[in-house]
Amino acid sequence: MIFLTRRAVFSASHFYWNEAWPAEKNEQVFGRCANRNGHGHNYTLEVTVAGEPDPVTGFVVDLKWLKEVMEREVLAAYDHRHLNLETLEFAAGKLIPTTENIAISAWNRLQPAVQAAGGAQLTRVRVYETPEVFAEYRGGQ
Amino acid sequence: MNALTRPAAAGKAYFGRRYLLSASHRLHTDALTAEENRAAYGKCNNPRGHGHNYVVEVLVGGAVDAETGMVVNLADLDAAVNACVRERFDHVNLNLDPLFAHQVPTTENFCRAIYSLLRDALPAGRLEQVRVEETENNFFECCGG
16 A cells, blocks of 8 residues: 655635634634634645556556646635635535634545545645644544 | 424534644754664755645534534634644744654654543544645654544
C-alpha cells in the first residue's frame, strides 16, 4: 500500500459564532474569531489517498486527476469565498467553519468522487489554517 | 439535510498545533568512555553543548463538539503546552533539567518526555501524538508506548 498526498491552497474568510449562544458567550469561547465582520486565512488542503501502484503506469492515482477533483469538489466552493455566507455547509449558521469542520466537510466533498473512481481510497484530509494550526479527518477513525 | 450539510455523526477528528522552543543540549552518557561518547554522538558530544530551534507538534484527537465545532479549544491547548512544556524547556539547557539527570537529552527522549507531560496535563485519552522536529531534516514522534 502506498499513500499519496497532494496539496492545494485556498483563501477564504470566516468567523466563529454559535447562534444558540448570547454574544458574550461567543466572544468568551471564540475570542477574536467571533468578530462578526470575519477574518481570513490562506488554507492549505492536504489530501491523502492510498492504494497499490498500477502495474502499467506505476501510479496509485494520476496526480492530475486528483488535482482536478480537489479543485472541482473543494476549491471551487471555498476559494475566495466567505465560508459563513457562501457555502452549503456553513451558511446561515448551520455549522461553524472551524478548521475541524472544514476538514470533515472537505472529506465529505471528496469522498464520493474518489470512491466513484474505483481505485485508491481516501485516507486522510488535513487542513492547515496557518502553518502552525491544522485539523485532520480520517473518516471518523 | 444532505450529506454535505450534516456535520458529523463524523466520529473522530484531529487538531494539531505547532510550537517553537529553543534550547541547548549535549549528548553524553557516563556509561561510555570519552572516546566512545565521541564515536557515538560525534559533534553532538561537544562539551560546551549546542542548541536547536525545536518544533513541537501536538496532535489531539476526539469528537468534534457540536456546540463549538472544535476538537479542542486552541486557547486551552496553548495554556497546557505553555505551562508544562514551553515554560519549562524554552531557552534552557536541557541537560540541567531533572528529567535528563539520568538520561541523555536525545530528541527521542525529549519527545517521549513531552508526550508524558502533556498526556497528564490534557483530559484523559485526548493526546494522540507528539512530534519533535530537531532541525528541518529530522524529527521524532511518540504516540505513547
